[in-house]
Amino acid sequence: MGPTAKMTLWIMCFLCIVTPFLEAARILAIISVPSYSHQVAFQSLWTALSRRGHELVVLTTDPVNDPSITNLTEIDLHDSYNTLKGANHVKGMEQYTWVALERNIFFSIGHTLTENIYKHSEVRKMYAPDSDQKFDVVIVEIVKTPGLYPLAHRFNAPLIGISSIGLYSHNYYLFGAPVLPSHPSNWEMGKATGFNLSLWQRLNNFIQQWYHLYCVLNHFYPEQQAIAEKYLGKNIPDINDMERNISIMIHTQQEAISFIRPITPNIITFGNFHVSKKPPALSKDLNKFLADAPNGFIYMSLGTNIHMSHFSKHLLNAFHDTFASLPCKIVWKMDIKLTNKSDNIYIAKWLPQQSLLAHPKIRLFIYQGGLQSTEEAIYNAVPLIGLPILADQFTHINKMVSLGVAKYLNYQDISKEIVNESITDILNDKRYKERMLKLKARNEDKPYNLLENTIWWIEFVIRHKGASHLHSTIADDPWYQRYDMDIVAIFSLAICVTLICTLVIIYKLLKIIFNRNTKNQVDVSKKIN
Numbered sequence: 001m002g003p004t005a006k007m008t009l010w011i012m013c014f015l016c017i018v019t020p021f022l023e024a025a026r027i028l029a030i031i032s033v034p035s036y037s038h039q040v041a042f043q044s045l046w047t048a049l050s051r052r053g054h055e056l057v058v059l060t061t062d063p064v065n066d067p068s069i070t071n072l073t074e075i076d077l078h079d080s081y082n083t084l085k086g087a088n089h090v091k092g093m094e095q096y097t098w099v100a101l102e103r104n105i106f107f108s109i110g111h112t113l114t115e116n117i118y119k120h121s122e123v124r125k126m127y128a129p130d131s132d133q134k135f136d137v138v139i140v141e142i143v144k145t146p147g148l149y150p151l152a153h154r155f156n157a158p159l160i161g162i163s164s165i166g167l168y169s170h171n172y173y174l175f176g177a178p179v180l181p182s183h184p185s186n187w188e189m190g191k192a193t194g195f196n197l198s199l200w201q202r203l204n205n206f207i208q209q210w211y212h213l214y215c216v217l218n219h220f221y222p223e224q225q226a227i228a229e230k231y232l233g234k235n236i237p238d239i240n241d242m243e244r245n246i247s248i249m250i251h252t253q254q255e256a257i258s259f260i261r262p263i264t265p266n267i268i269t270f271g272n273f274h275v276s277k278k279p280p281a282l283s284k285d286l287n288k289f290l291a292d293a294p295n296g297f298i299y300m301s302l303g304t305n306i307h308m309s310h311f312s313k314h315l316l317n318a319f320h321d322t323f324a325s326l327p328c329k330i331v332w333k334m335d336i337k338l339t340n341k342s343d344n345i346y347i348a349k350w351l352p353q354q355s356l357l358a359h360p361k362i363r364l365f366i367y368q369g370g371l372q373s374t375e376e377a378i379y380n381a382v383p384l385i386g387l388p389i390l391a392d393q394f395t396h397i398n399k400m401v402s403l404g405v406a407k408y409l410n411y412q413d414i415s416k417e418i419v420n421e422s423i424t425d426i427l428n429d430k431r432y433k434e435r436m437l438k439l440k441a442r443n444e445d446k447p448y449n450l451l452e453n454t455i456w457w458i459e460f461v462i463r464h465k466g467a468s469h470l471h472s473t474i475a476d477d478p479w480y481q482r483y484d485m486d487i488v489a490i491f492s493l494a495i496c497v498t499l500i501c502t503l504v505i506i507y508k509l510l511k512i513i514f515n516r517n518t519k520n521q522v523d524v525s526k527k528i529n
């Protein structure tokens with residue numbers, strides 16, 4: 001028996017143990033964001049569910065196309081990548097605040113993605129009025145396409161939300177969890193959050209976060225609703241209410257590696273699903289390059305969404321010149337060819353990241369802070385340098401820095417000296433690696449297997465047609481009631497009125513006393529005269 005067959009058998013045995021077994025169900029899953037990391041985060045979940053005997057229809061921009069997996073139908077949404085084609089996230093970060101980026105760019109991308117899915121010929125066939133397709137549960141990526149929730153209504157199935165990057169504040173708000181405008185867990189706020197913020201910054205964040213929430217609930221969601229109504233008819237529930245009523249929400253915020261915040265019990269944590277315990281071997285070329293690396297190597301990659309060709313020449317040189325001066329080797333994922341490349345650098349457009357991170361000679365990973373890459377780095381205990389550009393990257397790097405396993409490079413403030421100092425600091429300080437090993441141990445020490453737990457919850461929702469017992473009534477309260485804002489307002493008003501009354505009384509009393517005194521004085525002076 002080969003290792004793959006053994007592994008498969010092992011997984012099958014393990015999955016059969018997940019209790020209690022349930023009749024095979026039909027599951028519809030839609031992962032709409034055209035980004036490799038969003039897709040790869042869930043692939044093993046779909047595989048495992050289908051191996052449990054369920055029948056899956058998965059709408060994905062990156063199908064696995066593995067013929068050995070039965071009962072997994074993938075509908076290819078690869079065309080959605082066109083919506084992000086040519087996106088320059090570096091420029092976006094330089095030109096916009098996070099709210100402006102959401103309002104001016106991401107809202108309309110969300111609309112295009114939702115519309116593309118409803119328009120897809122195979123999807124149309126599925127939800128057409130005369131279609132006999134039935135599903136027992138509908139799983140939707142909640143990031144940018146809430147307009148797809150009504151598909152659950154169409155199939156009369158409970159709705160599950162899923163996210164590979166954590167939740168937005170407006171998701172927390174709709175579930176009844178607190179909105180915390182300046183907490184470092186607010187990934188959508190990019191570099192606006194962090195530690196020890198000044199009162200001014202917190203005031204700013206408060207206004208921006210609530211303004212964003214207002215825009216999402218009063219503009220983005222109604223526009224998504226309109227798209228859904230265009231394809232499913234007017235007779236569908238409000239997507240706002242559907243999200244409030246969502247059965248469970250599966251997200252990737254493993255406690256050991258993310259900022260802890262209060263959440264509702266319908267939010268289920270998963271993570272590391274895509275991390276390979278035995279990544280494939282390196283290519284001959286790379287193996288040859290790394291064979292002669294007595295001082296190890298540094299791996300640099302900014303993921304699939306950030307392109308180094310969007311970087312300034314100054315920035316590229318800061319990295320290249322520092323790399324050239326180092327005694328170790330560098331493996332660099334890059335979309336441009338350097339004319340004057342130093343011999344200790346290996347450049348490629350695509351690299352087997354997990355195989356490189358698992359390589360015994362790796363000493364440091366320079367990356368953009370994506371969550372899936374962070375999980376891979378922690379699994380392989382590789383110290384990090386983060387250069388965040390987009391979305392949740394800032395939050396993850398802040399967390400890694402706070403755990404003492406990473407350094408933060410600020411894009412606006414990069415020079416040869418700064419890059420060199422960050423790299424040499426980590427290479428010369430053993431504590432980064434030691435803390436990484438401790439973090440890995442803590443992250444992997446859990447009372448249950450996350451994949452098993454997630455499957456259990458999905459099957460729970462199927463068995464009970466939802467999980468309404470996890471719904472908090474806070475989700476139904478208006479904002480001012482949730483935070484007792486009306487009561488704070490009453491007290492503030494009462495204090496104000498009392499203060500004003502007191503001041504008026506004091507003023508009147510002083511006036512009377514003063515008047516009497518002057519009158520007395522006048523009387524006295526009259527007498528003297």
Ligand SMILES: *[C@@H]1O[C@H](CO)[C@@H](O)[C@H](O)[C@H]1NC(C)=O
Binds near residue numbers: 026055
């Ligand atoms: C595929 O799913 C259907 C419906 O859930 C089930 O009846 C069938 O046994 C499954 N087939 C396999 C090979 O697992």
Ligand SMILES: *[C@@H]1O[C@H](CO)[C@@H](O)[C@H](O)[C@H]1NC(C)=O
Binds near residue numbers: 196
């Ligand atoms: C925040 O402030 C506290 C108290 O002054 C300090 O101990 C801590 O190191 C600061 N954190 C950061 C990340 O600067």
Ligand SMILES: *[C@@H]1O[C@H](CO)[C@@H](O)[C@H](O)[C@H]1NC(C)=O
Binds near residue numbers: 237238241245468
């Ligand atoms: C949400 O749940 C409540 C309580 O169960 C129900 O009355 C309401 O119709 C539901 N709304 C939607 C849109 O599912």
Ligand SMILES: *[C@@H]1O[C@H](CO)[C@@H](O)[C@H](O)[C@H]1NC(C)=O
Binds near residue numbers: 324342
């Ligand atoms: C080429 O690289 C070397 C060493 O990195 C550097 O000294 C030289 O100035 C570079 N030449 C050009 C034309 O960039």
Ligand SMILES: *[C@@H]1O[C@H](CO)[C@@H](O)[C@H](O)[C@H]1NC(C)=O
Binds near residue numbers: 322
């Ligand atoms: C980088 O820093 C190290 C240690 O501080 C120093 O020895 C080295 O000369 C620096 N290299 C460059 C290219 O500045």
